[in-house]
Amino acid sequence: MDILQEALEFEKAKMSNMTTSDRVTASREAKRLILAINEIYKNTKDETLMDVMKRLTVKKKRIDVRLKGRPDSGI
Known part of the structure; x- marks a missing residue:
């Protein structure tokens, strides 16, 4: 179950101070x-x-919200 180990490491990773390219990745x-x-x-x-x-x-x-922005309320 190597994939679970990768998933846990991904969960623990800090997501602050990321560039747009880092967010896409x-x-x-x-x-x-x-x-x-x-x-x-x-x-x-x-x-x-x-x-x-x-x-x-x-x-x-x-992550996707930070990439795409929040949707407008349609006003």
Whole structure:
């Protein structure tokens, strides 16, 4: 389960003072980890894997908000 170790290291990594390029790279890495863990989850249905995917998704969404900006209210 090397992918889980990578996911835990990614979770612990600091996301402050990142350049736009670093954010793009981090977002892609998060997506890669989530999809890899999802493939394992499909076979095992282990709830701990689902929890890891949820935490990574939250972190990825935060990175994406910083990249794309918050959506306008439409006014």
